[in-house]
Amino acid sequence: xxxxxxxxxxxFGVSSMALLLSATVLTPALAEAKGDAAKGAQKWANNxxxxxxxxxxxxxxDAYWDTTVMHMRLRAGLWGVDERDxxxxxxxxxxxxxxxxxxxxxxxxxxxxxSGEAVYKSTCIACHGGDGKGAFPxxxxxxxxxxxxxxxxxxLLSNMINGFQSPGSPMAMPPRGGNVSLTDADLKAVLGxxxxxxxx
Amino acid sequence: MNMKKSKLKCCLLAxxxxxxxxxxxxxxxxxxxxxxQQVDDLQNQVDRLENTAAERNTDSSFHMAGYGxxxxxxxDSGNAAFNxxxxxxxxxxxxxxxxxxxTEFELSNTADGGTELALEYASINLFLNDYVALGAGKxxxxxxxxxxxxxxxxxxxxxxxxAGFGHGGAAPLTETGLQLRGGFPLGEMxxxxxxxxxNGPTLAAAVEGQGGDYELAIEEVExxxxxxxxxxxxxxxxxxxxxxxxGLEIGISAAKGKATVTxxxxxxxxxxxxxxxxxxxxxxxVIGADFRYGWNNLELRGEYxxxxxxxxxxxVEFHSDDLPADYAGPAEFDEVEVGQWxxxxxxxxxxxxxxxxxxxxxxxxxxxxHSAENYxxxxxxxxxxxxxxxxxxxxxxxxxxxxxGADDDNAVRVQLAYGF
Numbered sequence: 001x002x003x004x005x006x007x008x009x010x011x012f013g014v015s016s017m018a019l020l021l022s023a024t025v026l027t028p029a030l031a032e033a034k035g036d037a038a039k040g041a042q043k044w045a046n047n048x049x050x051x052x053x054x055x056x057x058x059x060x061x062d063a064y065w066d067t068t069v070m071h072m073r074l075r076a077g078l079w080g081v082d083e084r085d086x087x088x089x090x091x092x093x094x095x096x097x098x099x100x101x102x103x104x105x106x107x108x109x110x111x112x113x114x115s116g117e118a119v120y121k122s123t124c125i126a127c128h129g130g131d132g133k134g135a136f137p138x139x140x141x142x143x144x145x146x147x148x149x150x151x152x153x154x155x156l157l158s159n160m161i162n163g164f165q166s167p168g169s170p171m172a173m174p175p176r177g178g179n180v181s182l183t184d185a186d187l188k189a190v191l192g193x194x195x196x197x198x199x200x
Numbered sequence: 201m202n203m204k205k206s207k208l209k210c211c212l213l214a215x216x217x218x219x220x221x222x223x224x225x226x227x228x229x230x231x232x233x234x235x236x237q238q239v240d241d242l243q244n245q246v247d248r249l250e251n252t253a254a255e256r257n258t259d260s261s262f263h264m265a266g267y268g269x270x271x272x273x274x275x276d277s278g279n280a281a282f283n284x285x286x287x288x289x290x291x292x293x294x295x296x297x298x299x300x301x302x303t304e305f306e307l308s309n310t311a312d313g314g315t316e317l318a319l320e321y322a323s324i325n326l327f328l329n330d331y332v333a334l335g336a337g338k339x340x341x342x343x344x345x346x347x348x349x350x351x352x353x354x355x356x357x358x359x360x361x362x363a364g365f366g367h368g369g370a371a372p373l374t375e376t377g378l379q380l381r382g383g384f385p386l387g388e389m390x391x392x393x394x395x396x397x398x399n400g401p402t403l404a405a406a407v408e409g410q411g412g413d414y415e416l417a418i419e420e421v422e423x424x425x426x427x428x429x430x431x432x433x434x435x436x437x438x439x440x441x442x443x444x445x446x447g448l449e450i451g452i453s454a455a456k457g458k459a460t461v462t463x464x465x466x467x468x469x470x471x472x473x474x475x476x477x478x479x480x481x482x483x484x485x486v487i488g489a490d491f492r493y494g495w496n497n498l499e500l501r502g503e504y505x506x507x508x509x510x511x512x513x514x515x516v517e518f519h520s521d522d523l524p525a526d527y528a529g530p531a532e533f534d535e536v537e538v539g540q541w542x543x544x545x546x547x548x549x550x551x552x553x554x555x556x557x558x559x560x561x562x563x564x565x566x567x568x569x570h571s572a573e574n575y576x577x578x579x580x581x582x583x584x585x586x587x588x589x590x591x592x593x594x595x596x597x598x599x600x601x602x603x604x605g606a607d608d609d610n611a612v613r614v615q616l617a618y619g620f
Contacts, residue, residue: 046446046447050492051345051349051355052589054588063263066294067261067263068263070292070294070300071263071265071300071302073327074300074302074335075348075349076349076383077381077382077383078383078392079330079382079383079384079385080329081330082383129496133496135496136496141553
């Protein structure tokens, strides 16, 4: 009996050490890569609501988000790449949205390398959901006849480029949805996709 | 004469020009000085901002978070009162991107106006790679979900914890030892894990006497992480969470170890303490399962935990020469009544579209070896979200004890909670 207990406890110790060593030796060291804000938007939407309401990206400064997301990596069992992507999204999104409802913008419609659907499904879907009704509470419903899509293209493009906070929404949409790599033409394309898919 | 006149004119002209130019020059100098001053001020501001930015790029950064809550309760069986004021500051300090120290205190006031202070957790965490973090210290038990992730007031959808998920329940609270945490891809799924080795729990027992017969029963499994290990054997356990798709998480938990009786009382916790001379080792086993499903504005959660204390290797003996004067029971018990502590809850929360209101329904139950402590708790709640992290909760809580001798304890509870 004692031998069995001894073996069990040692086996556990050896297994733990093996897990630790294999995890540290066989996997790459801490990556230096920067996070991907577009992927971060999706991961932020998928993971943070597992435990609590979604916090507004503009609630904290870049430095605060740095430490907060590190803490959340521990709590939520995120991967390192998740931490970097979510941090990149939050730090790209914590600039307060422009208060002006409509800000004149010079829209460069050349060189859209992505389809509207591709842009929507890589960036917008994180908050607006696959059905356009909003992935979590407070996000406006695109399918409503008096919803955001009732506005004209110029106003919507302005909101997408500059960022916008809908009345009653807990957080603002960051400029370009938090994905600074999207061009004006990409945003125009995704607006067309949203009108074709969700507008009633 | 003409020469004199023309000289005079020249002088007058020169004086006029000088009179006109000098004030203009002085004015210009003043304006230049003002501009120079503004440039200097701006330069100082830029320097300050650069210093601030440089500080943010230092190796270490400090962050304080946490939560606070104020509660009001109006129970059927007592007076209404502002019954709780709580603040739980959480301090994070990280070094570069591979080390984080985190600690949480909990300060709350007591019924008699005093203050309670507790160290919820304090651990140093090393991020070994993208998938593994090693933590050492006191940490929240990774068994189940409520204790480790959902108990903060601004996250908990109801005012109270579910039955059996607070102190003295079935759910382990904290542990002192080492922990590995992280996540990894599992085919198309995501997975997260936490495994630990720690000092494990201890047991509190009570001697109950009925008609001259006395028995010693395990009253409570004390799972607050401690810095001693009376049984000398480490406990280990953990949780594996699987996310087949975004919105669904399923978790399974288990823990195993040994525990000894470290506290004993005559007639329950309020009775005189009995000084323990020797105690056997008791098997400690925990299993659990939890799930969370979110779909648009609806969130469903559930959790089940069973803690079992098995037969001891021997009984418990008290110091016979140090027994309380009014204690009439024996000094030695060859057998100790053991048993299972089981708790579960199911919770639904629905955020009403286009409003800041949220409706919450929760039912939970605690079953222990002691029928007087067993109860079910049902909660109907309406929450108003001032912000995602600022919520006021209005709950009607129905608490039904299994024992016919215990009074049910229904209450209206209101809580304002702020996560910062």
